[in-house]
Amino acid sequence: MSYNLLKGKKGIIFGALDENSIAWKTAERIYEEGGEFVLTNAPIALRMGEINELAKKTNSQIVPADATSMEDLNNLVEKSMEILGGKLDFVLHSIGMSVNVRKGKPYTNQNYEWTHKGWDVSAVSFHKTMQTLYQKDAMNEWGSIVALTYMAAQRVFPDYNDMADNKAYLESIARSFGYFFGKDKKVRVNTISQSPTPTTAGQGVKGFDGFINYAEKMSPLGNATAEDCANYTVAMFSDLTKKVTLQNLYNDGGFSNMGVSNEVIDAFSKK
Numbered sequence: 001m002s003y004n005l006l007k008g009k010k011g012i013i014f015g016a017l018d019e020n021s022i023a024w025k026t027a028e029r030i031y032e033e034g035g036e037f038v039l040t041n042a043p044i045a046l047r048m049g050e051i052n053e054l055a056k057k058t059n060s061q062i063v064p065a066d067a068t069s070m071e072d073l074n075n076l077v078e079k080s081m082e083i084l085g086g087k088l089d090f091v092l093h094s095i096g097m098s099v100n101v102r103k104g105k106p107y108t109n110q111n112y113e114w115t116h117k118g119w120d121v122s123a124v125s126f127h128k129t130m131q132t133l134y135q136k137d138a139m140n141e142w143g144s145i146v147a148l149t150y151m152a153a154q155r156v157f158p159d160y161n162d163m164a165d166n167k168a169y170l171e172s173i174a175r176s177f178g179y180f181f182g183k184d185k186k187v188r189v190n191t192i193s194q195s196p197t198p199t200t201a202g203q204g205v206k207g208f209d210g211f212i213n214y215a216e217k218m219s220p221l222g223n224a225t226a227e228d229c230a231n232y233t234v235a236m237f238s239d240l241t242k243k244v245t246l247q248n249l250y251n252d253g254g255f256s257n258m259g260v261s262n263e264v265i266d267a268f269s270k271k
C-alpha cells in the first residue's frame, strides 16, 4: 500500500547489492511512496550488475562510490544533486563489511589491518558521507539521514566479531554528527537497529541460522524482515518523524527488551 509519504523527496541510497539487501527493499518502498533517488554502491559490487534491474524498476540512476573514498563521495553528492535537480531530503547508509568475519578470523585473533579496513567501511564511511553532505550544504532543512545497525553494539554476540565494535562506533557517529546536523541544518540523524535478516552481509556471520531462529523465538512479534526495515526507514524519511533525532531505534519485534521467552524456556526444559 502506498501513502505518498515521500512525494517530492529526493535522496541517495547506499548498499543495494541484490534483491535480498535491506537497501534494495527500501529503494522499492521509497519509490512506491513517491521518492526519487540515486543508487550507489562500491564499484566492485556494481560489477555484479544486479543493481541495474533495481535502477530500471525504480527509474533511478546509479553513481558508483567506494564509501571510504572522499573523492568518490564528493563526486557522488555533486552528481546526485545534478541528477535530482537540487538538494537532498534523505540518505540511507546500508553498508557493512568485516574482513575478519569474511576470512574466518575470530575476535581473539584479529588481523588489525583487516580490523581497520572493516571499521573504515562499516563505521567511518558514515562520518565521511555526512561530512561530505554537510560541507556541500547538500541536505534540505528537515531532511533525514539513517544508518543501519545491529544490537551487538550494546550486547555480546560472540560471532558478530569486530562488527560489534564497528556498530558501536557507527551509532556514536550518528549522535555526534546528528548534533551538528540538527543545530546547523535542521537535519535529523538516526540509526535503525534491525533484527537478523537473511542477506549477503547477514549470512556471512558464523552460526547465522541458529542466531536468526533464536531471535525469532525470543521476540514477541517475531523478527523484523527486510520489508519491515524498509517501512520503518520510509517513516523516518517522511515528515511524520521530524523531531526524532540522535536515536538508536530498534526494529526487532521486541527482542532488545526481552530476558527470556516461553519458547526458549521450553527448548531448555527437561522433558
Ligand SMILES: NC(=O)c1ccc[n+]([C@@H]2O[C@H](COP(=O)([O-])OP(=O)(O)OC[C@H]3O[C@@H](n4cnc5c(N)ncnc54)[C@H](O)[C@@H]3O)[C@@H](O)[C@H]2O)c1
Residues within 6 Å of the ligand: 014, 015, 016, 017, 018, 020, 021, 022, 023, 041, 042, 045, 065, 066, 067, 068, 093, 094, 095, 096, 097, 121, 148, 149, 150, 193, 194, 195, 196, 197, 198, 199, 200, 201, 202, 203
Ligand atoms: N542482515 C542482517 O542480519 C543485519 C542486521 C542488522 C543490521 N544490518 C545492517 O544492514 C546494512 C545492510 O546490510 P544487508 O544485510 O542488507 O547486507 P548486504 O550485503 O546486502 O549489504 C551490504 C552492502 O554494503 C556494501 N559495501 C561494502 N563495502 C562497501 C564500500 N566500501 N563502499 C560502499 N558500499 C560498500 C555492499 O556492496 C553491500 O551492498 C549493514 O549496515 C548491515 O550491517 C544487517
